[in-house]
Amino acid sequence: MTDIPAAALASADTRAAAPQMRHSFGDRRNVVNGLMTGVLWLMAVIAAIPLFSVLYMLISQGGTRISFETLTSLPPAGFMAGGGFGNAILGTLVMVGIAGLISVPIGVMGGVFLGAVAPESTLASIVRFVAKTLTGFPSILAGVFVFGFLVLSMGTYSAIAGGVALAVGMLPTVMLTAEQAVRMVPQRMKDAAVGMGCTPAQAAWKVTLPAALPGVMTGVMLAVAGAAGESAPILFTALFSSFWIESLFEPTASLSILIFNFSGMPFPNQIELAWAASLVLVLIVLVFNILSRLFGAPKL
Amino acid sequence: MSLAAVDIPASDAGILPDRDYAIRADVSKIFYGDFLAVRDSRIGVEKGKITGFIGPSGCGKSTVLRSLNRMNDLIPIFRLEGTVDFMGQDIYAKGVDPVAVRRYIGMVFQQPNPFSMSIYENVAFGLRLNRFKGDMDERVQSALEKAGLWKEVKDKLKQSGLALSGGQQQRLCIARAIATQPSVLLMDEPCSALDPIATRIVEELMLELKQDFSVAIVTHNMQQAVRVADTTAFFSVDISQGGRTGFLVEVGPTKQLFDEPREKLTRDYVSGQFS
Numbered sequence: 173m174t175d176i177p178a179a180a181l182a183s184a185d186t187r188a189a190a191p192q193m194r195h196s197f198g199d200r201r202n203v204v205n206g207l208m209t210g211v212l213w214l215m216a217v218i219a220a221i222p223l224f225s226v227l228y229m230l231i232s233q234g235g236t237r238i239s240f241e242t243l244t245s246l247p248p249a250g251f252m253a254g255g256g257f258g259n260a261i262l263g264t265l266v267m268v269g270i271a272g273l274i275s276v277p278i279g280v281m282g283g284v285f286l287g288a289v290a291p292e293s294t295l296a297s298i299v300r301f302v303a304k305t306l307t308g309f310p311s312i313l314a315g316v317f318v319f320g321f322l323v324l325s326m327g328t329y330s331a332i333a334g335g336v337a338l339a340v341g342m343l344p345t346v347m348l349t350a351e352q353a354v355r356m357v358p359q360r361m362k363d364a365a366v367g368m369g370c371t372p373a374q375a376a377w378k379v380t381l382p383a384a385l386p387g388v389m390t391g392v393m394l395a396v397a398g399a400a401g402e403s404a405p406i407l408f409t410a411l412f413s414s415f416w417i418e419s420l421f422e423p424t425a426s427l428s429i430l431i432f433n434f435s436g437m438p439f440p441n442q443i444e445l446a447w448a449a450s451l452v453l454v455l456i457v458l459v460f461n462i463l464s465r466l467f468g469a470p471k472l
Numbered sequence: 473m474s475l476a477a478v479d480i481p482a483s484d485a486g487i488l489p490d491r492d493y494a495i496r497a498d499v500s501k502i503f504y505g506d507f508l509a510v511r512d513s514r515i516g517v518e519k520g521k522i523t524g525f526i527g528p529s530g531c532g533k534s535t536v537l538r539s540l541n542r543m544n545d546l547i548p549i550f551r552l553e554g555t556v557d558f559m560g561q562d563i564y565a566k567g568v569d570p571v572a573v574r575r576y577i578g579m580v581f582q583q584p585n586p587f588s589m590s591i592y593e594n595v596a597f598g599l600r601l602n603r604f605k606g607d608m609d610e611r612v613q614s615a616l617e618k619a620g621l622w623k624e625v626k627d628k629l630k631q632s633g634l635a636l637s638g639g640q641q642q643r644l645c646i647a648r649a650i651a652t653q654p655s656v657l658l659m660d661e662p663c664s665a666l667d668p669i670a671t672r673i674v675e676e677l678m679l680e681l682k683q684d685f686s687v688a689i690v691t692h693n694m695q696q697a698v699r700v701a702d703t704t705a706f707f708s709v710d711i712s713q714g715g716r717t718g719f720l721v722e723v724g725p726t727k728q729l730f731d732e733p734r735e736k737l738t739r740d741y742v743s744g745q746f747s
Contacts, residue, residue: 361586361588363585364585364587365587366546367649368574368601368648368649368652369652370601374601378601382587
């Protein structure tokens with residue numbers, strides 16, 4: 173304790189004595205403050221350790237195999253040397269593209285409905301509840317579901333089925349972030365639209381959605397990044413292929429399944445390729461995350 | 473002072489004879505759900521003049537103003553009994569589309585509220601909405617000139633309207649509202665979010681606007697009404713029945729309303745005995 177004059181403490185009247193305002197390191201609250209700040213620092217550092225160690229491992233193990241060849245050639249068979257995973261990169265991009273084509277229009281328009289058109293309606297509260305539940309849904313169930321209604325009926329694993337399964341996972345993210353972004357548009361801007369003689373649909377379409385676009389794009393990019401890294405939904409729907417994709421209606425390679433397959437093989441070449449593919453996958457996810465930050469940055 | 477004891481009969485003098493009105497409102501009751509917000513208010517917006525609405529908080533002046541272009545329809549529990557005659561048609565009549573009403577009767581809000589698009593697109597917005605086929609650039613320029621903003625923004629029309637200062641944003645909103653050349657311009661405390669200099673600019677602007685538009689303005693600021701309004705309507709609030717119901721007390725030429733009001737309530741208000 174610092175020596176605050178007893179008279180001041182006793183009377184609880186700060187005007188009674190000369191003010192004691194010097195900083196003291198021994199003061200109890202200063203000690204506690206220092207300790208707590210240190211603990212918070214430590215926790216923040218610990219939270220960053222896994223990310224950076226994974227990145228370090230991927231770069232040190234997979235970085236050496238990244239080359240034009242690995243990015244553009246087909247996976248090698250058994251004991252073969254060389255090869256790559258160009259078809260898996262392409263397959264992942266194709267399936268994420270299909271998923272985006274399905275989930276972005278539905279999700280964004282659904283989000284506009286939830287946030288701007290009829291936020292209080294029964295339909296909106298049902299859809300919102302379902303979407304929130306779906307965000308916590310195990311992604312493998314999306315795969316099983318699409319396997320049941322697409323793969324079996326089409327009679328083949330396919331990029332289409334993989335894309336649909338990924339879309340099931342992306343939809344709630346896109347929709348709920350779009351709703352949030354639409355809600356964040358100031359009410360006075362929506363009032364202005366109505367005051368100008370907009371119908372509710374025109375106000376939502378011409379004023380609210382453009383104003384919300386940065387937030388909407390952030391959600392889309394995060395959903396794309398998430399979908400690119402998914403493996404479970406694809407396992408049951410697109411399966412895998414060692415060849416270039418020729419049609420959307422045949423089994424299709426993807427990075428995540430390639431990593432899964434190759435990392436379990438007893439061949440050093442394949443294991444190296446699995447590391448390199450992991451690095452490429454992380455970079456793809458990273459690019460979309462960075463894009464989401466760029467879109468989300470406030471603009472004037 | 474307590475308003476409870478004062479029982480002012482509804483004014484019949486809201487619409488003066490031999491005047492030319494763009495809007496004649498005869499509002500007998502406005503409800504929000506069960507709550508009676510405004511009663512017995514007959515008020516006109518004169519052609520080519522500025523009509524000021526003054527009164528204490530909760531007196532219903534903004535509610536009445538927003539009823540004149542059906543902005544209150546956004547509030548689901550809003551209900552109006554009475555008529556609002558705009559050029560011979562009751563805008564509350566069955567079959568009238570409020571969206572169409574608002575294209576004839578424009579609105580400027582309390583907070584500047586430009587859209588998050590370029591200055592040019594903000595002004596062109598209403599024109600595009602109405603499928604304007606003429607010379608867009610010319611109309612945008614003339615609206616910005618009338619709003620006194622052209623010189624400041626002519627080199628940055630592609631910049632976002634949100635990058636302007638508060639006073640400039642409000643003038644942009646005025647330009648946006650007048651670009652479609654509405655008959656009437658409703659202004660709901662348009663200067664309350666502005667600094668004194670921006671306020672003066674907007675007030676001067678209003679005096680020029682009345683050559684082309686009929687203007688109704690709600691203001692908290694009695695001096696502002698004195699400076700700009702030709703006619704002033706004084707609303708007050710009646711708390712006698714336990715609620716807070718606004719009503720029109722008196723309408724008159726601004727000078728007369730402030731210098732020699734007919735009603736005691738008006739005199740008490742303009743002399744600053746309550747606010």
